[in-house]
Amino acid sequence: MTINKNFTDWQEQELDASLNRFPERKKEFILHGDAEVQRLALPEEIDDDYLEHLGFPGKYPFTRGVQPTMYRGRFWTMRQYAGFSTAAESNKRYRYLLDQGTTGLSVAFDLPTQIGYDSDDAMALGEVGKVGVAIDTLADMETLFADIPLDKISTSMTINSPAIVLLAMYIVVAEKQGIPAEKLRGTIQNDVLKEYVARGTYIFPPRPSLGLITDIFQWCSSNMPLFNTISISGYHIREAGSTAAQEVAFTLANGITYVQTALDAGLEIDHFARRLAFFFNASSNLLEEVAKFRAARRLWARIMKNRFEAQQPSSMMMRFHTQTAGNSLAAQQIDNNIVRVTLQALAAVLGGTQSLHTNSRDEALSLPTEASVRTALRTQQIIAHESGVADTVDPFAGSYYMEQLTDAIELAAEELIAKVEQAGGVVACIEDGFIQRQIEQAAYDYQKEIESGERVIVGVNRFQIEEKEKPELLRVDPAVEEAQVNQLRRVREQRDEGAVQTLLANLQAAAESDRNLMEPILDAVRAYASLGEICSVLRKVFGEYRD
Amino acid sequence: MTKQQIPYRVLIGKPGLDGHDRGAKFIARALRDEGFEVIYTGIRRTAAEIAATAIQEDVDVVGLSSLSGAHLRLFPEVVNELKARGGADIPVLGGGVIPDEDIEILLREGLNAIFTPGTPADVIIQSFTKASQQHRDHDFQR
Amino acid sequence: MISKGEELLTGLKEQDPRAIGRAISAVENNGDVAADLLAALDQDLIDKVLVLGITGPPGAGKSTLTAGMIKTIREQGQRVGIIAVDPSSPISGGAILGDRIRMMDHALDPDVVVRSMATRGRLGGLCSSAGAAVRIMAASGCEVIIIETVGVGQSEMDIVRLADITLMVLAPGFGDDIQAMKAGILEVADFLVVNKSDQPGAEALCMDMEQIFSAKVEESGITRVLQTIASENRGIDTLLATVHRFAEHLDTHGIKAQRRSQALDAETLDWILEILRPRFILAMKDNPKQTDPRIRAQELINTIHNPHNITP
Numbered sequence A: 001m002t003i004n005k006n007f008t009d010w011q012e013q014e015l016d017a018s019l020n021r022f023p024e025r026k027k028e029f030i031l032h033g034d035a036e037v038q039r040l041a042l043p044e045e046i047d048d049d050y051l052e053h054l055g056f057p058g059k060y061p062f063t064r065g066v067q068p069t070m071y072r073g074r075f076w077t078m079r080q081y082a083g084f085s086t087a088a089e090s091n092k093r094y095r096y097l098l099d100q101g102t103t104g105l106s107v108a109f110d111l112p113t114q115i116g117y118d119s120d121d122a123m124a125l126g127e128v129g130k131v132g133v134a135i136d137t138l139a140d141m142e143t144l145f146a147d148i149p150l151d152k153i154s155t156s157m158t159i160n161s162p163a164i165v166l167l168a169m170y171i172v173v174a175e176k177q178g179i180p181a182e183k184l185r186g187t188i189q190n191d192v193l194k195e196y197v198a199r200g201t202y203i204f205p206p207r208p209s210l211g212l213i214t215d216i217f218q219w220c221s222s223n224m225p226l227f228n229t230i231s232i233s234g235y236h237i238r239e240a241g242s243t244a245a246q247e248v249a250f251t252l253a254n255g256i257t258y259v260q261t262a263l264d265a266g267l268e269i270d271h272f273a274r275r276l277a278f279f280f281n282a283s284s285n286l287l288e289e290v291a292k293f294r295a296a297r298r299l300w301a302r303i304m305k306n307r308f309e310a311q312q313p314s315s316m317m318m319r320f321h322t323q324t325a326g327n328s329l330a331a332q333q334i335d336n337n338i339v340r341v342t343l344q345a346l347a348a349v350l351g352g353t354q355s356l357h358t359n360s361r362d363e364a365l366s367l368p369t370e371a372s373v374r375t376a377l378r379t380q381q382i383i384a385h386e387s388g389v390a391d392t393v394d395p396f397a398g399s400y401y402m403e404q405l406t407d408a409i410e411l412a413a414e415e416l417i418a419k420v421e422q423a424g425g426v427v428a429c430i431e432d433g434f435i436q437r438q439i440e441q442a443a444y445d446y447q448k449e450i451e452s453g454e455r456v457i458v459g460v461n462r463f464q465i466e467e468k469e470k471p472e473l474l475r476v477d478p479a480v481e482e483a484q485v486n487q488l489r490r491v492r493e494q495r496d497e498g499a500v501q502t503l504l505a506n507l508q509a510a511a512e513s514d515r516n517l518m519e520p521i522l523d524a525v526r527a528y529a530s531l532g533e534i535c536s537v538l539r540k541v542f543g544e545y546r547d
Numbered sequence B: 001m002t003k004q005q006i007p008y009r010v011l012i013g014k015p016g017l018d019g020h021d022r023g024a025k026f027i028a029r030a031l032r033d034e035g036f037e038v039i040y041t042g043i044r045r046t047a048a049e050i051a052a053t054a055i056q057e058d059v060d061v062v063g064l065s066s067l068s069g070a071h072l073r074l075f076p077e078v079v080n081e082l083k084a085r086g087g088a089d090i091p092v093l094g095g096g097v098i099p100d101e102d103i104e105i106l107l108r109e110g111l112n113a114i115f116t117p118g119t120p121a122d123v124i125i126q127s128f129t130k131a132s133q134q135h136r137d138h139d140f141q142r
Numbered sequence C: 001m002i003s004k005g006e007e008l009l010t011g012l013k014e015q016d017p018r019a020i021g022r023a024i025s026a027v028e029n030n031g032d033v034a035a036d037l038l039a040a041l042d043q044d045l046i047d048k049v050l051v052l053g054i055t056g057p058p059g060a061g062k063s064t065l066t067a068g069m070i071k072t073i074r075e076q077g078q079r080v081g082i083i084a085v086d087p088s089s090p091i092s093g094g095a096i097l098g099d100r101i102r103m104m105d106h107a108l109d110p111d112v113v114v115r116s117m118a119t120r121g122r123l124g125g126l127c128s129s130a131g132a133a134v135r136i137m138a139a140s141g142c143e144v145i146i147i148e149t150v151g152v153g154q155s156e157m158d159i160v161r162l163a164d165i166t167l168m169v170l171a172p173g174f175g176d177d178i179q180a181m182k183a184g185i186l187e188v189a190d191f192l193v194v195n196k197s198d199q200p201g202a203e204a205l206c207m208d209m210e211q212i213f214s215a216k217v218e219e220s221g222i223t224r225v226l227q228t229i230a231s232e233n234r235g236i237d238t239l240l241a242t243v244h245r246f247a248e249h250l251d252t253h254g255i256k257a258q259r260r261s262q263a264l265d266a267e268t269l270d271w272i273l274e275i276l277r278p279r280f281i282l283a284m285k286d287n288p289k290q291t292d293p294r295i296r297a298q299e300l301i302n303t304i305h306n307p308h309n310i311t312p
């Protein structure tokens, strides 16, 4: 490579600073033998075209990654999301993980909690504790985090429509531990827009939901600056059957909506943009997925810089979590899923993810067993330590095919975003069903290809065998539901009912006005008002969304 | 052209809280493409709502989908609600992530057929056709 | 032994949901009991019922508005019926009937009777089945019946003629649809509902529509262009109150009766076509001559009407 000023600038600014802060994992990276692994392979000539489309890692437009040394500095975070049916059991598990040196917890809630129903609600029948922990009142949250110092850990909570309530409970638990909100670190998913188009755990109509998100943004930007207030998720859009380009487009369109909402509420772009995190799917088409991640990163950087005029590089940098595609897991010959997950995880790593969850082989059948979860984690560790792909930055860069595909996905996504905006933006497109129809059509076409055999799924529509041995499966004890309902009853008996009713009435009044709801919800939570009661008040004022 | 003389009417519903309706929507469309009239109730319905709707719409078959693991509670509940509303004759088919031992339980509890991931759409449609036909015949005899 | 028809009739009187559903199917499918059943319906109830037609472009908010109207009507203590019509696929003959998703809040209310119907690709047939469904619902005690249909094709517009009063629902942002429907709007609609009034462009659309409607003779003095936000249940009480006033106006001026009798004529014609259709299809098969269609049609009519005709 010829000496290039842009390159030396990058070395002196981004790279050196990064090396100082995070020294690389090893003194030198070598292949078997003594050939050195290049940190960053570059073209012969660094021309304007290269700088515009690829640039250097850790620098705009971030196509090659968000850190100058990527995984040579530190591996991605191997974060395994897991659901345990009760708060007490989860707490035990968390404390075990913390003893093992984990510093990040990840909380999965059961469906009633995610949709704002108490465990004794008729709608919760059969669902309590099934896909995660049930939280009815502050008492459950206290159990969940008992003896865990909340200032020492970061907590990621997969919660959306009622995020404001669960966040309030988390804050109050910390308060009771004597820890102020400003010290709390973690992430709430809080991405309600994708619920309408893909995941389905919506409660209120889109507009009031955006209002709640704004309340969170506002309150946290002054009281809880270390907390990531949203994780903008394409994962579920893809699971619902979208194409890769649609995943990028609809996720970024949602991102644009949140940014605009925050700006409209008077926040400064460079104050909150670095608190936006993303969450993508990794599917089995390795090359397409790598291109997708690169395209998403570049497109977001351009949007933040050109459209929202962000100044700080950190505001333009798309950091994301990835999970392998649950939908790709087959119920037949389940060991094949390990191979699928390997391909998908590899795509995420080659695409530059910041953290990764690998699915377990048996997840198409039930909650994963401990052994399967271990294999899933080992898959990441093998990629990290044995495959060598983590030793160099963005190894696919410059491949004709990869760059062509990256450009194509970016362009397709850009066009789709433009279409959404022409049609009045994301909310209007959700209301009118445009986005849902696009995804539905893509899902339908894909499934048709499988049905016709045009698309081969190994072990499902080709290479099938008669399977005699059934794998061992994990089940949630049905007694969990009853125990949780009893617990809720006890809390209701012991709390000051008058105070609860007054605070719920206050909340209703606040919801009917334009006030920020964070404080009234904090008050209600402190008095042990339940999640269902709080959401009922909001349902009354905001209405309920029906798809 | 029309594959059925008089189109069969079926209801596709998702009891429970899980929002993963990709499979349910696919089946709804596939049935439509086979000439069925499909009443789609959307996600998050109670068993009672599904049963009441099925009765009002006078469907030949009810198809249910649940992926959250709550099928043992929810599917039989729909069967019972149908019975309570005078619709014991309406066959109920179910699909989802359902282990073998649960399939046996569900069939005992009155489900007509259960489908698991990977079942080809053709097989599912055939089951709907058969169950609809039987229901019509039975209806005719009344 | 009591016949199936009698059983259904008793069920209708008892407002049994199963009987209502089956009775409508019997008519829709041209079942054996249809004729007896229809003959025995309570004509008084049928005369009294108020039938509202709701039409408009896809996604304008018809179902949401209908759900809102159900709510208000129920609060006023009336029993209500809904017939939600969606098109059948011309290729497979199947249909996805999704309107009731928005009405599921009322799924357990026994006094909200909903029936989804597909157009089944018939020219007049649907109109006649929907008409029969209206009468069956009325005979089961429904006091208001709402027919929802997408206002795109002619057959859907025809259904609207079953209604005593027709509401056209529009929303801002449907410019092309509205342009295409402008002529039809005036002809068909008694009321113009500008829904999604929370969206930009609603005011302009309203003014536009008021201008179109100014052509209608306003001897009743009743506002014909109204605004709603169906998703927030706003404007619906006023809308219904206005509709009821208009219904009274129609009643006292004998217009309702006039409209009913026109609708019955249209339905009768539909039934004639519906009943003759299979016979002519058979006749065509038996007589596969390749003359000019117009001439052949006349020949076929002559054959069918000739009682002494002997098929070769």
Ligand SMILES: Nc1nc2c(ncn2[C@@H]2O[C@H](COP(=O)(O)OP(=O)(O)OP(=O)(O)O)[C@@H](O)[C@H]2O)c(=O)[nH]1
Pocket: A430, A431, A432, A433, C057, C058, C059, C060, C061, C062, C063, C064, C065, C099, C102, C150, C195, C196, C197, C198, C199, C228, C229, C230, C231, C232
């Ligand atoms: N912003 C806004 N959205 C509305 C309003 N009314 C309905 N919607 C939304 O518009 C979308 C379409 O509403 P529907 O009631 O299904 O419309 P429709 O006319 O019945 O649609 P089709 O039956 O498909 O022709 C839904 O997402 C509603 O939530 C309104 O007043 N304001």
Ligand SMILES: [Mg+2]
Pocket: C062, C063, C064, C098, C099, C148
């Ligand atoms: Mg509709």
